[in-house]
Amino acid sequence: MNFDMLPPRSQLVEVLTRIYNQGLTTTSGGNLSILDDNGDLWITPSGIDKGALSPEDIVCVRADGTIVGRHKPSVEYPFHWMIYRARPDLRALVHAHPPALVSFSIVRKTPNTCITPQSRDICGLVGYAPYALPGSEALGEQIAATFSQGFNSVLLENHGVVTGGQNLTQAFQRFETLEFCAQINLLAAKLGNLQTLTDDQIRLFYHSDHHLPEFVPERHSSRELELRHDICRFVRRAYARRLMISTGGTVSVRVQDDTFLITPFGVDRYYLNPEDIVLVQDGKREAGKLPSRAVKLHQQIYRDHRDIDCIMTAQPPNATTYSIVSRKFDTRTIPESYIVLRDIPIAPYGLTYTDPRAISAMIRPDAPVILLQNDAVLATGKSLLQTFDRLEVAEFSAQALINSLHLGELVPIADEELRDLRRQFKLS
Ligand SMILES: [Zn+2]
Numbered sequence: 001m002n003f004d005m006l007p008p009r010s011q012l013v014e015v016l017t018r019i020y021n022q023g024l025t026t027t028s029g030g031n032l033s034i035l036d037d038n039g040d041l042w043i044t045p046s047g048i049d050k051g052a053l054s055p056e057d058i059v060c061v062r063a064d065g066t067i068v069g070r071h072k073p074s075v076e077y078p079f080h081w082m083i084y085r086a087r088p089d090l091r092a093l094v095h096a097h098p099p100a101l102v103s104f105s106i107v108r109k110t111p112n113t114c115i116t117p118q119s120r121d122i123c124g125l126v127g128y129a130p131y132a133l134p135g136s137e138a139l140g141e142q143i144a145a146t147f148s149q150g151f152n153s154v155l156l157e158n159h160g161v162v163t164g165g166q167n168l169t170q171a172f173q174r175f176e177t178l179e180f181c182a183q184i185n186l187l188a189a190k191l192g193n194l195q196t197l198t199d200d201q202i203r204l205f206y207h208s209d210h211h212l213p214e215f216v217p218e219r220h221s222s223r224e225l226e227l228r229h230d231i232c233r234f235v236r237r238a239y240a241r242r243l244m245i246s247t248g249g250t251v252s253v254r255v256q257d258d259t260f261l262i263t264p265f266g267v268d269r270y271y272l273n274p275e276d277i278v279l280v281q282d283g284k285r286e287a288g289k290l291p292s293r294a295v296k297l298h299q300q301i302y303r304d305h306r307d308i309d310c311i312m313t314a315q316p317p318n319a320t321t322y323s324i325v326s327r328k329f330d331t332r333t334i335p336e337s338y339i340v341l342r343d344i345p346i347a348p349y350g351l352t353y354t355d356p357r358a359i360s361a362m363i364r365p366d367a368p369v370i371l372l373q374n375d376a377v378l379a380t381g382k383s384l385l386q387t388f389d390r391l392e393v394a395e396f397s398a399q400a401l402i403n404s405l406h407l408g409e410l411v412p413i414a415d416e417e418l419r420d421l422r423r424q425f426k427l428s
Pocket residue numbers: 029030076095096097134159160
């Protein structure tokens with residue numbers, strides 16, 4: 001779907017419904033807007049159930065101030081106007097009170113976005129606007145002044161967040177990624193030892209070369225066509241389970257030998273279609289499509305490991321937090337975790353881009369899941385289902401570990417019992 005071709009009122013409903021369904025706003029909080037080429041402001045209404053909004057509910061505030069629509073515009077619409085006036089490059093805004101960002105706003109801190117290169121790239125640094133009465137001129141002035149300094153994401157003191165973009169997709173992606181960052185910052189605060197990235201480390205990410213030479217496939221086999229659909233199905237499932245966000249996560253599946261399918265670069269995971277998936281064959285990419293930045297890493301793993309047919313790199317919040325703090329992810333918690341995950345090594349930051357071979361060498365039958373430091377969780381398997389399961393078990397296990405921190409110290413399954421598990425389940 002070409003989201004930008006939808007009329008503003010449909011875009012707003014689509015994104016607000018998505019925000020609501022993801023638990024990132026309550027029914028009463030939050031508002032979104034688009035400024036169109038005529039200078040008209042399209043904005044969500046005041047006091048209408050966010051869980052059941054339709055395009056007809058959207059209000060248009062004309063450039064001359066006339067209000068068109070069956071409802072009143074959001075009470076926050078003055079600050080939307082003031083931000084657009086201060087930043088003519090912004091054409092869409094998202095405002096809400098998502099729980100993790102509100103935690104920061106009520107202790108007057110901003111989340112650190114330099115935890116992964118993607119989050120720094122998408123959100124930038126976060127601005128901070130002092131408290132003022134909702135709907136007031138003063139609030140609008142404070143927020144617009146912070147946006148004027150060049151920030152695209154602004155935390156509102158004792159209130160919530162506003163993100164802006166050149167279109168609604170970009171504003172939404174900044175909003176969703178920033179809440180994800182805030183979640184990880186909160187989880188890392190429980191574990192301790194948050195490791196953030198320097199500018200030099202972040203620069204490595206931009207140097208990753210995923211522009212493989214192109215080729216035009218002669219035909220598409222039935223197996224390949226089926227796998228394209230299967231990848232989309234699992235990406236949607238991972239998104240719905242919060243194992244991925246719209247801007248992060250790569251899935252690939254081997255078609256045969258040195259041929260595999262991989263998710264594309266820069267496409268919103270929520271709207272992924274089978275035709276977006278990129279075929280990579282003998283080191284070349286399907287003409288006209290750009291694969292994920294991680295393509296060379298996936299290619300290396302398929303070449304080195306004939307028994308691996310699927311790879312997923314994703315950022316489920318709890319497991320990803322273990323990649324950002326220097327603390328061992330212990331899988332000796334319950335039999336399921338130990339059997340499915342075994343050992344989880346951590347690959348130093350940057351190897352994804354500089355030395356994929358070194359990461360590939362870390363994958364073993366007793367280490368099918370790897371943490372990529374300040375980046376993601378990498379899971380491998382024989383099939384999409386097995387790989388997805390490993391990702392999901394990693395996230396559940398990490399969540400249980402982090403939640404247990406304030407209950408008491410982990411009592412791991414004893415070595416003798418682990419031996420029994422390996423014997424019983426024929427593990428190496
Ligand atoms: Zn608000």
